[in-house]
Amino acid sequence: xxxxxxxxxxxxxxxxxxxxxxxxxxxxxxxxxxxxxxxxxxxxxxxxxxxxxxxxxxxxxxxxxxxxxxxxxxxxxxxxxxxxxxxxxxxxxxxxxxxxxxxxxxxxxxxxxxxxxxxxxxxxxxxxxxxxxxxxxxxxxxxxxxxxxxxxxxxxxxxxxxxxxxxxxxxxxxxxxxxxxxxxxxxxxxxxxxxxxxxxxxxxxxxxxxxxxxxxxxxxxxxxxxxxxxxxxxxxxxxxxxxxxxxxxxxxxxxxxxxxxxxxxxxxxxxxxxxxxxxxxxxxxxxxxxxxxxxxxxxxxxxxxxxxxxxxxxxxxxxxxxxxxxxxxxxxxxxxxxxxxxxxxxxxxxxxxxxxxxxxxxxxxxxxxxxxxxxxxxxxxxxxxxxxxxx
Numbered sequence: 113x114x115x116x117x118x119x120x121x122x123x124x125x126x127x128x129x130x131x132x133x134x135x136x137x138x139x140x141x142x143x144x145x146x147x148x149x150x151x152x153x154x155x156x157x158x159x160x161x162x163x164x165x166x167x168x169x170x171x172x173x174x175x176x177x178x179x180x181x182x183x184x185x186x187x188x189x190x191x192x193x194x195x196x197x198x199x200x201x202x203x204x205x206x207x208x209x210x211x212x213x214x215x216x217x218x219x220x221x222x223x224x225x226x227x228x229x230x231x232x233x234x235x236x237x238x239x240x241x242x243x244x245x246x247x248x249x250x251x252x253x254x255x256x257x258x259x260x261x262x263x264x265x266x267x268x269x270x271x272x273x274x275x276x277x278x279x280x281x282x283x284x285x286x287x288x289x290x291x292x293x294x295x296x297x298x299x300x301x302x303x304x305x306x307x308x309x310x311x312x313x314x315x316x317x318x319x320x321x322x323x324x325x326x327x328x329x330x331x332x333x334x335x336x337x338x339x340x341x342x343x344x345x346x347x348x349x350x351x352x353x354x355x356x357x358x359x360x361x362x363x364x365x366x367x368x369x370x371x372x373x374x375x376x377x378x379x380x381x382x383x384x385x386x387x388x389x390x391x392x393x394x395x396x397x398x399x400x401x402x403x404x405x406x407x408x409x410x411x412x413x414x415x416x417x418x419x420x421x422x423x424x425x426x427x428x429x430x431x432x433x434x435x436x437x438x439x440x441x442x443x444x445x446x447x448x449x450x451x452x453x454x455x456x457x458x459x460x461x462x463x464x465x466x467x468x469x470x471x472x473x474x475x476x477x478x479x480x481x482x483x484x485x486x487x488x489x490x491x492x493x494x495x496x497x498x499x500x501x502x503x
Contacts, residue, residue: 115411115412115414115415121422123419124419124422124423130390131423134423134427135423135426135427135430136427136430137427138423138424138426138427138428138430138431138476138479138480139427139428139429139430139431139434140431140434141376141379141427141431141476141479142427142428142430142431142432142435142472142473142475142476143431143432143434143435143438144372144376145372145376145431145472145475146431146432146435146464146468146469146472147435147438147462148368148372149468149471149472150435150439150462150463150464150468151460151462153462153463153465153468154447154460154461154462154463155458155460157295157460157463158295158296158297158299158300158458158459158460163296163351163352163354163355163356164350164351164352165328165331165350165351165352166198166324166325166326166327166328166330166331166350167240167322167323167324167325167331167350167351168322168323168324168325168331168334168335168348168349168350168351169320169321169322169323169348169349169350169351169354170183170191170320170321170322170323170338170346170347170348171183171319171320171346171347171348171349172345172346172347173345173346173347174347176357177358178210178212178319178320179212179214179229179319179456181319181320182317182318182319183209183317183318183319183320183321183346184317184318185209185316185317185318187321187344187346188207188209188318188321190341190343190344191207191209191321191323191338191344191346192205192207194334194337194338194341195333195334195337196325196326196330196331196333196334196337197323197324197325197334198324198325198326198330200236200239204236206236206239206240206323206324207236207321207322207323208233208234208236208237208240208321208322208323209233209234209306209318209320209321209322210231210232210233210237210306210318210319210320210321210322211231211232211306211309211310211313211315211317211318211319212229212230212231212232212319212320213229213230213232213309213313214227214228214229214230214456215227215228215230215280215281215283215302216228216280217269217270217271217272217278217280218269218270218271219268219269219270220267220268220269220270226269226456226457227456227457228265228269228300228301228302228456228457229300229301229302229456230259230283230301230302230303230304230309231301231302231303231304232303232304232305232306232307232308232309232310232313233303233304233305233306233322234305234306235251235254235305237322238251238303240322240324241293241298243293243294243296244291244292244293244294244296244298245291245292246260246289246290246291247263247290247291247292248263248274248289248290249274249275249287249288249289249290250288250289251288251289252288252289252303252304252305253288253305254305254307254308255305255307255308256286256305256308257284257285257286257304257308257312258285258286258287258288258304258305258308259278259285259286259287259288259302259303259304260287260288260289260290260291260302260303260304261278261287261289261290261291261301261302261303262290262291262292262293262298262299262300262301262459263290263291263292263299264299264300264446264459265299265300265301265302265459266287266290267445267446268445268446268459272287273287274287274288274289274290275287275288278302282312283312284312285302285304291303295460295461297355297358297458299446299459299460300456300457300458300459306318323348328350331348331350334348335347335348335349335350382483385482385483385484385486385487409493412488413488413489414488415488416484416487416488417481417484417485417488419484420480420481420483420484420485420487420488421477421480421481421484422480423480423484424476424477424479424480424483424484425473425476425477425480427476428472428473428475428476428477429473431472431476432469432472432473435464435472436464439462439464443461443462446459446460446461447459447460447461447462
């Protein structure tokens with residue numbers, strides 16, 4: 113015979129103070145857990161969204177990032193003549209030789225600065241990235257030292273508003289447009305004309321050649337062609353593979369999430385366990401009465417475990433609500449982390465997804481099960497005579 117659920121609900125409401133404190137602590141633990149995982153989710157999405165298997169980055173052999181690669185103008189011209197490259201309606205090959213450099217810029221608050229990646233490209237390079245849209249202003253013109261920046265960059269850094277001059281060392285641009293890159297890694301970049309950037313950088317080379325192919329099979333054939341051409345000494349990586357390799361940036365954050373989640377779960381479980389032990393001690397005679405009227409030890413065990421689960425589930429729901437309030441009130445602007453392969457800042461937004469919410473609730477239930485089982489087992493083992501003698 114099972115103990116009715118209303119018995120557990122009554123006990124939670126009767127002991128309002130201990131119930132409220134436990135729910136509050138569990139809620140804070142779940143909120144911290146969700147915040148760290150939302151950070152990991154934001155970084156992961158930024159480095160994976162819009163990455164395609166039909167786009168190929170051509171780099172110097174052994175380069176882990178565009179910043180480490182050098183491609184000559186002759187090599188870039190040879191790539192344009194390779195087979196398997198998609199062409200525009202007017203017959204131009206979808207090939208964009210691009211140069212990457214870093215500049216240090218002050219943040220909006222003026223107290224700190226970070227490295228920002230500048231990408232020089234041909235106008236066709238923008239055309240090859242249809243997910244990127246100009247949302248304010250216009251496209252940069254070649255030979256005019258104009259640039260466009262992502263809308264997120266303009267919010268995070270100083271002197272990045274439309275029409276403002278952007279200066280860093282010997283580099284000079286006028287911001288003529290803001291773009292939206294659908295949350296991709298391009299949100300962390302400044303775009304300008306490749307020839308202008310080469311002149312300011314004083315290097316007539318490229319960092320990579322961005323190529324579009326008709327499909328994934330054609331991309332693989334292009335990669336094999338580049339690999340087998342001894343004149344080039346280059347290698348190709350699909351855009352998807354390249355950004356998957358950049359995900360090493362998120363490894364320290366994932367490790368932090370694991371450590372924070374582990375220690376907070378242990379602490380919260382001990383808190384729930386302590387609360388349940390206190391309730392068992394305070395309800396010894398009650399437990400003896402339940403045993404005397406015919407409830408089995410298994411029923412007592414299940415009842416107390418269920419009560420612990422209900423307690424932690426309430427805390428998990430509170431943690432989800434609290435996290436949503438934090439994200440909608442305080443974490444509305446993009447934040448950033450260092451990409452240790454490019455040494456530039458990657459912008460991202462905390463992402464609270466339905467699977468993440470479910471994971472937070474499962475996390476709270478796991479704490480309830482761990483924290484409630486041993487006190488429940490103690491309650492179930494109490495002898496009827498001894499329990500009824502307790503004052």
